Amino acid sequence: MVILGIETSCDETACAILQKDNKRITILSNVVASSAKLQEKFGGVIPEQAARQQLKFIIPVIEEALKQAFPKSGNGVGVDAIAVTYGPGLIGSLLVGVETAKTLALVWDKPLIPVNHLTGHFYANWIGETIPTFPCVGLLVSGGHTDLVLFQNYGKYKYLGGTRDDAAGECFDKCARILGLAYPGGPEIARLAENGNPKAFNLPRPMIDTDDFDFSYSGLKTAVANLIHTSEVKKSGYTSEVKRNLSASIEQAIIDPLVKKTIKAAKKYRVKTIILGGGVAANDKLRSELQLSAKRYLLNAEIFVPQKFLCTDNAAMIAAAAFFYQPLNDSVSLQADPNLALAY
Numbered sequence: 641m642v643i644l645g646i647e648t649s650c651d652e653t654a655c656a657i658l659q660k661d662n663k664r665i666t667i668l669s670n671v672v673a674s675s676a677k678l679q680e681k682f683g684g685v686i687p688e689q690a691a692r693q694q695l696k697f698i699i700p701v702i703e704e705a706l707k708q709a710f711p712k713s714g715n716g717v718g719v720d721a722i723a724v725t726y727g728p729g730l731i732g733s734l735l736v737g738v739e740t741a742k743t744l745a746l747v748w749d750k751p752l753i754p755v756n757h758l759t760g761h762f763y764a765n766w767i768g769e770t771i772p773t774f775p776c777v778g779l780l781v782s783g784g785h786t787d788l789v790l791f792q793n794y795g796k797y798k799y800l801g802g803t804r805d806d807a808a809g810e811c812f813d814k815c816a817r818i819l820g821l822a823y824p825g826g827p828e829i830a831r832l833a834e835n836g837n838p839k840a841f842n843l844p845r846p847m848i849d850t851d852d853f854d855f856s857y858s859g860l861k862t863a864v865a866n867l868i869h870t871s872e873v874k875k876s877g878y879t880s881e882v883k884r885n886l887s888a889s890i891e892q893a894i895i896d897p898l899v900k901k902t903i904k905a906a907k908k909y910r911v912k913t914i915i916l917g918g919g920v921a922a923n924d925k926l927r928s929e930l931q932l933s934a935k936r937y938l939l940n941a942e943i944f945v946p947q948k949f950l951c952t953d954n955a956a957m958i959a960a961a962a963f964f965y966q967p968l969n970d971s972v973s974l975q976a977d978p979n980l981a982l983a984y
């Protein structure tokens with residue numbers, strides 16, 4: 641079975657072709673064009689700009705994915721089904737992918753499988769040699785989402801909790817902006833944090849000890865802004881050492897609640913498998929601290945994190961998810977849903 645996936649929910653235009661046999665899911669091609677560099681100028685994504693870039697990139701990206709997967713023919717004859725992200729995301733961006741996928745399904749006479757972008761991030765863990773087993777706890781950490789989920793089976797999951805305000809990635813991005821770093825801020829903060837002291841600044845970790853599985857990140861950016869504009873940093877000057885220490889302290893303050901509540905969820909539901917998804921899952925410190933904590937508190941627990949290029953937005957994860965879902969009976973009726981929740 642070969643599925644062509646399309647992802648256009650934000651500022652990445654992506655197409656990937658994946659094959660599934662009875663052993664594993666493999667990537668035949670995986671093409672991502674990003675307008676992030678353009679968005680960097682504005683310090684965040686401008687929806688109108690992102691949609692225009694989607695339109696510009698979508699056909700060349702699909703053509704390139706076909707060429708790489710099928711160098712001889714370069715066409716879609718070898719594709720069995722088409723998968724597409726239909727939400728959540730920016731409506732102008734989503735429409736480009738959804739309408740293109742519907743057209744391809746119609747012209748090629750192939751089934752169309754709609755995929756939730758958030759679920760897609762988790763299915764990046766199903767690409768490759770070893771795959772997670774159910775039940776498992778899933779932590780989704782991206783620019784727009786911070787959610788904990790209990791997966792019972794394919795397509796069957798229970799929402800445990802999530803952020804009450806900003807997402808973890810959003811917090812990285814907003815703090816980075818305050819620090820005068822480039823967008824997206826997560827990788828920038830992580831790079832500076834490597835040579836900084838995470839204990840240098842005492843930053844808040846709201847809700848870290850609450851009884852639920854919720855998070856709160858909006859207070860952190862305010863604390864960072866206050867720190868820079870007032871007392872401590874003003875006194876010592878905004879040196880590169882201060883910048884590194886601030887980055888390390890911010891990274892640690894974002895990671896601590898994620899690790900604590902994920903481990904707590906795994907303990908409560910007695911699961912031995914944890915899966916990560918979303919752009920922030922590319923963060924090395926989060927990956928290693930979760931491994932360490934799981935080793936300490938959940939004996940023999942297994943942590944699955946997608947390869948880094950599969951953490952940030954891509955179409956391979958969308959095609960991977962589609963292997964476990966049913967196609968639509970009437971593909972022309974598919975509508976993009978910018979507010980789609982974390983459920984199929």
Ligand code: KG4
Nearest residue numbers: 782783784809824826919920922923952953
């Ligand atoms: O999943 P994603 O590509 O897009 C959304 O669906 O939101 O996630 C993007 C987010 C951005 O906030 C970015 O700063 C963050 O993921 N990110 C990171 C790292 N790489 C990307 N955050 C921390 N450390 C990283 N290495």
Ligand code: ZN
Nearest residue numbers: 782918919953
């Ligand atoms: Zn995403």
